[in-house]
Amino acid sequence: MPFFTGEYELTLDNKNRLFIPARLREQISPEVDGSAFFMVFGVNRIISLYPEMYYQRIALAVAPRMVAPDELLAFERINYSMAGRVELDRQGRVLLGEKAIRRAGIKVQVTLIGVRDHIEVWDKDYWDKYMIEHLPMHEQMLLKAREEASRKERETAGW
DSSP states (O other): OOOOEEEEEEOOOOOEEEEHHHHHTOOOOOHHHHHHEEEEGGGOEEEEEEEHHHHHHHHHHOOSSSSSSHHHHHHHHHHHHOEEEEEEEETTTEEHHHHHHHHOOOOOOEEEEEEEEEEEEEEHHHHHHHHHHHHHHHHHHHHHHHHHHHHHHHOOOOO
């Protein structure tokens, strides 16, 4: 499974192509993950890029089971109609469709972030606002995680 991390500020070119930094491209194994991405909409209408073979595996494995058939059909119609395979060109760029850009509220300046198993494409201003709003929560979660790790270490040591 790929492991994406980091934050990258970039610019869409005049043809809506977006450069994927080498550090992110290096996380993909063409033999295991494929050589392209699937572009899908995630929560909050954020564009997510999943390595193609990985996306196919998770899409087939994680079908919603606890919903009514009509809800599942509506989910699948919307989810898969907005998904699409995008290939990297020789310069390491992907082409983002006009509709996807509009639906995601992306202007010209974007921020790519690595989110474990996928890459997210954010409008830069929207990402900056999100960080301001959510950084305090992140700090609190870090403190709780450290406290938990310390507690477990004391228990293991017999303190």
